[in-house]
Amino acid sequence: MEVRFNVDDNFLKSLQDKLGAKGPELTKSALTLLNWAVNEASKGRVILSTDEKGDNVHRLAMPVLDAVTPKESTK
Numbered sequence: 877m878e879v880r881f882n883v884d885d886n887f888l889k890s891l892q893d894k895l896g897a898k899g900p901e902l903t904k905s906a907l908t909l910l911n912w913a914v915n916e917a918s919k920g921r922v923i924l925s926t927d928e929k930g931d932n933v934h935r936l937a938m939p940v941l942d943a944v945t946p947k948e949s950t951k
Contacts (some may be wrong), residue, residue, distance in 0.1 A: 920946035
């Protein structure tokens with residue numbers, strides 16, 4: 877499947893510079909990360925970021941993830 881979308885040139889260039897990745901590789905990585913986040917959200921989990929000591933916790937805020945309905949656990 878081919879996917880096309882518009883991205884700000886400066887934003888894309890900045891990501892490419894930080895990651896050393898080009899368009900197709902960058903897109904695949906971004907979709908892989910989003911897929912993981914959706915799977916976690918479907919388990920009722922939240923995505924957090926901390927510093928190396930585990931302090932200064934931030935929760936990822938993405939409306940698209942808020943729309944994921946957690947599935948019931950099958951324990």
